[in-house]
Amino acid sequence: MDLTKLFGCKVFGDEAMRENLSREVYESLKRTQDTGLPLEENIAAAVAEGMKDWAVSHGATHYTHWFQPLTNITAGKHDSFIEPAGNGKIILEFSPKALIKGEPDASSFPSGGLRATFEARGYTAWDPTSPAFVRDGTLYIPTAFYSYTGEALDQKTPLLRSMEALNKQCLRLLRLLGNTKTNYVTPTVGAEQEYFLIDRDAYEQRLDLKICGRTLLGSRPPKGQELDDHYCGRIRLRVAEYMRALDEELWSLGVSSKTKHNEVAPAQHELAPVFDSANVACDHNQLTMEVMRVVAKQQGLACLxxxxxxxxxxxxGKHNNYSLCTDDGLNLLASSKDPEENLHFLLMLAAFVSAVDQYADLLRASAASAGNDHRLGGFEAPPAIISIFLGENLTQSLCAAGNGGGCGKEEHKMLKTGVSTLPDLVKDDSDRNRTSPFAFTGNKFEFRMLGSSQSIAFTNTVLNCALADVFEDFCKRLEKAGDIRHEIRAIIADVVKEHGRIIFNGNNYSQAWVEEAKKRGLPILNTSLDAFECLLDQKNIDLFSRQGVFTPVECSSRYEILLENYIHVVSIEAATMLEMVRRQIYPALVRYAGEVARSVNEMKTAGVSAWSSTKHLHSLNDIIDQIDSEIEGVREAYVRSHSIENIREHALYLRDVLKVRMDSLRTACDAAETITDDQYWPIPSYTDILLRV
Known part of the structure; x- marks a missing residue:
């Protein structure tokens, strides 16, 4: 297999554009992709014709405007290229209008009150900065999604707006620092994707996995991850074959899947791509999640x-690795040996410190969901407290720069291996802190709070927007300064003084850090419902408005959408749990108890001591009664929740009452599983699921 030919073979990328477009059209489209300049209408017509011919040659019969509504997944309606030509014949046609504009139903997607059922019209608009591709006989055209009244109803539009705001303010700052070569700045992202891979048969036997994506019942297996033997261990043959097929499909679609390995938990794995622009990285991550599920099903597996x-x-989780890169090859988060350049690097670090401290609540909200509530702070992911890890060396350098100290980069120290045949290794400036939610890792920041099923768009929108705002503030100060270098140091000093509280280089899992964070006044938003409230905070509405990313109406609509999603997720889980317990678990336990009772009677009839069996029967009966009681508790809370009209009160009731009762029902069922004959237990156990692949 020639990987160089496989990669991007299904993408209308640079090579395909060169082959299917005239030089003038190609160069115009490239300018739009590279700089964001509008595309002329006559150019769009030529692009549409060339794109259609290329797609048809790759087996496409349809095209779709591929967009990202506020559901964390993608959408699109598929239209064929055929047009009647008379005499029972057809021609293949793809107009510039069909390329540029689509009209999906905007009332059938989450809108947070922006669209009523009878207000159905919406628009999709071609995003030429993200390449089209062919998949399963359809040409996919990445697009933004708007309501009839102009509000953004998707993830892409705010992200693109934030990228423009960031570019504008960062370029302004670079000019003040003496950089005249850079023409545009792009936030680049690499999104590491974690996932579970299980046998399809086991998946199909679990209603909770099929409907909710997670197990609502299940006792812990005898062996989980205690021995630390799964992480980066040998990849099982069936999993290796899945990863091979996944890589090949992703590569053909232009997704630069780079790294694969076993994660910490049994049956858990990770895929990591090469960095790309935030917009393309977001599209690629959405595409990756879709392909992962499809390939798994083809292989007789299920991807969770x-x-x-x-x-x-x-x-x-999903680790969002973020950096700022320029068109002339600079990484603005890379330190330098040159003192002047390193002062500029420290100014960039100060901007991140300021942005993250001022808008920690928004970053927390960007990683908030009903699913992620089960993960954050569980000694496997960062806690629900935003902080930044810089490492002691960088923290000291930042403080020293603000106090007038040196800004030169220290020479890297060497790690002596002590073995003559092994090379001595160059040490990085700092260790890694895997407990930190926002850690500097060399020439990028890694935001580790995102959940695995979430879109990366909102997180990067918040980051872009917050940084643009901080850069704007820095520029205003520098534009008034007589001595730029002196003012840079003053800015860094002020950031350390005002926002240094966000820097924490220790163990984020410790209770001591929770207490320390409270003393520092950092926001502690333990659940998603706590975090969602910040979208209504005036300072955050003002931020989005200043940078042209969200209108106040769009902010409130997203708040409502997040609450609605939380309500739907928890309600569906409760209904699924009730169905499983009523129709599977409870009847199975009754049958098993009946079998034990018959055995007890037979033993007594035979004159054999049945003390132990009788004790077991009583335990079964007690737990059946407990489950019956807990079922009623969940049912009552579920019914009561539907009578609460206020959306916020509804969500809070689900969190504070229904979920607590669901936990109690689960505890009883999990206890029953441990004392029930395996032949009677109606659903695959954790051991069956996690060790079958």
């Missing part, structure tokens, strides 16, 4: 992307 598919073992 829920944040916590199994209680008692690690859940799955």
């Amino acid at each position: 992307l829920h944040e916590k598919p199994f209680a008692g073992i690690n859940g799955s």
